[in-house]
Amino acid sequence: MFDPALFKLPGMRRLTVILALLAVIEGICIIIQAQFMSVAIVGLWHLKALGTVLQPMLIFAIAWTMRQLLVVVKNKLMYPVVEKTTGDLRRQVMQKLYDLGPSYVAKTGTGNVVTTALEGIDKVQTYLMLVVIKVIDMMVIPWVILIYIAWLRWREALFLLAIFPLIILFMIILGYAAQAKADRQYVGYQRMSNHFVDTLRGLPTLKQLGLSKRYAENVYQVSEGYRKQTLAVIKIAMLSTFALDFFTTLSIAVVAVFLGFGLIDGSITLLPALVILVLSPDYFLPLRTFASDYHATLNGKNAFAAVQKMLALPIATDRDQLGDQPLAWQADSTLSLQQVAFSYDDAQPALSQLNIQAHGYQRIGIIGASGSGKSTLINLLGGFLTPTAGHGTIKVNGQTVTHLNQTAWQQSFFYIPQNPYLFHATLAENIAFYQPDAGLSAIGAAADKAGLTAWIKTLPDGLNTAIGEGSRGVSGGQAQRIALARAFLDKSRKILLFDEPTAHLDIETEAALKQTILPVLDDHLVFFATHRLHWINQMDYVLVVDHGQIVEQGTPTELTAHDGAYVQLRNEMGGGK
């Protein structure tokens, strides 16, 4: 029930002690309230005047108010700790995300990362808020009440004590039964519940195939099937709640009957009997409130575990082997990879035996069929992936580094992928992302070089127009130009990593964009992964990648003469008629 990680949260131990003490006081309030309410009722039962029971009524009122006030107090004590914890968790998650980098996002999926950071932590908040107080209440209040009942009359107390573990036992058994049944039906169940969204998404295709109208009946039938299966599961799942309900209400009924017999044979008087009767529902109350929120706590517990797991992931160390200032890449600078390898999840190597010598302002094309490892190689060069430890060496200007996830290295290149991400910000802020202090005139000049001026003129607020998802739409070609404008604005970064920048563009846009890209390539070290043939003509060195290995490398002229993998690939790419 209690996640041990909870106790590691700052301030949690102290809080637990305070909450337990307050629970004892709450238990005492419950007893006082029950006692004096019974005194008042018994007074009236003896046909005494209202005036004589005013005092116990007042005490009841005070104890009742106190009890409710304690609930608020406990929440108020708990909340700052919860708030701080969830706030800290959110911050930690974001910082961890920065440390883990884009390869983590690629592996986990954008949706999952967003869900963990947003809804996941919301669930953790609900969980913390519910579970701590409720568990403490459940562990303290019934005992306080039970002790008082035992002091009044041990037989009923013994019965109540015995029934408690029995209830929990039944709930667990029935819970398992329901789980087993649910598990058995899970696959079909899952498919049915996804069927609807699946159908909605496939609607255009259904319409094209002329099936869309008659599919409505199918939607209904599947949904009805889903209903029947759900009911079958619910019938069992609800049994666990039924058991709790059944045993608690029946226990109260049994206690009432016991007390009735006791009263008849005179072994007890009305006042203690009434007190016991009033207290018995309160004895079960903490258990019932805990059970009613059980599912919320379960979700929260899983979310909490997921967050903890993410925070425990290892992160790259030794990021400052090249210092923490950007490199000054020059005509005589060098980068060398010797026998470097990489694998996702330590399984099959995704890249192996990489030997690359790059120097100065070379233009290095990376070509290969899809799935050959081009993008993985670019990601390795960008430091987004960490090479297998103990395999080969990487040197930057002669200095050995363990990986390229180096602060200095990463601040020296631009990475331009197929779909550059545009931030929810103005066009100017997007262009100046790498140079947040750049002036508007410099930004304008960079935009002009990137060929954006004509488009900017059509925008309502020019450079200050908000772009990014949900704002103004930006075409693929324009997104590439914005990414290029970033490179034009920041001339200090002398290395460029391109990952198929024109793959999705139509031929005319591509042709126009090429004219913009060509001048950027001058005076830069360029790595250019592509499968568009015409780019290769612009490169002065080519790496041919196949199955995670560099199978050929050299100048285009050398490779053409060699008549190997390069020539074969060129022929295939030009394929068709």
Place this chain on the structure above:
Amino acid sequence: MKDFFATFKHDTWVMPYLRKYKKLLALTLFLGLMTFFCGSALMFNSGYLISKAARHPYNILMIYVPIVLTRAFGIGRPAFRYAERITSHNWVLRIVSDFRKKLYQAVEKQAVAIRQNFQTGDVLSLLADDIDHIENLYLRTVFPTVIALMMYVLIVIALGYFSWWFGLLMLLLLGLIVIVMPLLSVLVNGARETQSRAIQQTFYTQLTDAVMGLGDWLISGRRADFNARQAAPIDEIAQLRRADHQFQWWRDFTIQLIFGVICLALMVWSSFYWTSNRDSANWIAAFVLSVFPLVDAFQSVSQGVSEWPSYQRSIVRVNDLDTAPVDDHDQTILTEPFSVLRVGQIDFRYPAGQRQIFNQLSLTLKAGEKLALLGPSGTGKSTLLKLILGDLQPDAGTIQLNDVPIAHLQNERAQLFGVLDQQPYLFNTTIMNNVRMGNLQATDDQVKAALEAVELAPMIDALPDGYDTMVAEGGARFSGGERQRLALARILLQDAPIIILDEPTVSLDPITEAHLLATVFRVLHDKTILWVTHHLAGINYVDQVRFLEDGQFDMAGTPQELYATAPRFKRLYDLDQGRD
């Protein structure tokens, strides 16, 4: 309140269903009522039982009835509760089936307008979520509230029977709990809801910027900025939650205090009403004790009702869907085999658009011809396809198959057009079923032959489940090229005379693209093909090329003619072939 009624003014989603399964609904409410009745009656009866027993009756038979009743109520409460849960879920799930069908039909009408891109996926999930929301509206808000209100009326009537002034007092006190507090909650929450959504939206935006733009953040080295940007919304969310919680705590506290007052009031009333003799005094404990089980039933109403604003949004959204049936009395069928598609001097402009998309555009496509349509993005290639399919109507000019306007052939569309687009959808069923959707009457052998034709047979044979392999949702199991081939097999079975290819290779690499195009033009050699493409790979498969620019065709001819006479075409072609 006005807002509340406005939501239901033209409602076709919530109210009609309350009427549809009336009996089950009545049963659900009855069982819910009995649950709380038994809970209260158990304490009432127990209170009476021990009071009576304390008078030392001569024999046990005097208290025999209350003893039996105590047990009956003790078992009745959980049993009714269990039955109530089952029936309420049954009722709600029945409604969900109806909802789904209805939502499907509403969306079906606009099926093609909704393109299969990322955002429409979101819209559809949103609509699916709305249905879940309405499901919760019933379970969490409507049922508890109605049951509590019924309980409220019963209690007031019952107490009013004994003394009218006390009934009136309870009308007021319990009214505070079941009417005033819920309204207050919904008021406070409604105001906060708008604010909350704005903050959540900011946080979501920041978060997507952080996650999707993580690479840029990392290499920009702007770590401090990255952290600072997340801080503001995190604090705002915390503040909002704090206010939310505070309100809930004090609201629940107030409700409990009112119950305390009700208890005291009952004792005072009893001291006047039930103290005439010893027998009637036995009822005092009964009345006072029966209050406590009610706390559960009444307290949950406020929370349920306060969730109304979020349900309201869902109800408004589904009600905005057009559910009117389609008028198709002017539909006809093509009696002759397809011979020619004529687009005659059409003008088109989107209703809200500034720009004239087409200006006197004409195009003729004879049976068996193959035409490629090119042009920069945004020039209206997709719009032209929608006009040809009849999803859009031109402002002027005609679009006809043989001599029949396309607008009158909408019911026959699937027999006339096969469409292969950028992301053909694969349903989460077997390969066999997916392909058979092209023609439900096709035999297994025909389906296999189609898969053989598109060169997928070896791949499928290698799968452990072969042709019965489940296609995971959205076809994620297969590569882009394989998905297109599966869809192509479907089109082969569909066997329509005209095939529309809407950039089917846009997300494929050149090698896969070249292979796919070779297959497409091989298996569709006897069809009429209209192919929208973004570059020139495979252009030699077609007889005609059209370049769309500024609402008109500015280049037209066979690929060979264009290469010889149009320098622009030559330049692009050379670029594509890597000869530049």
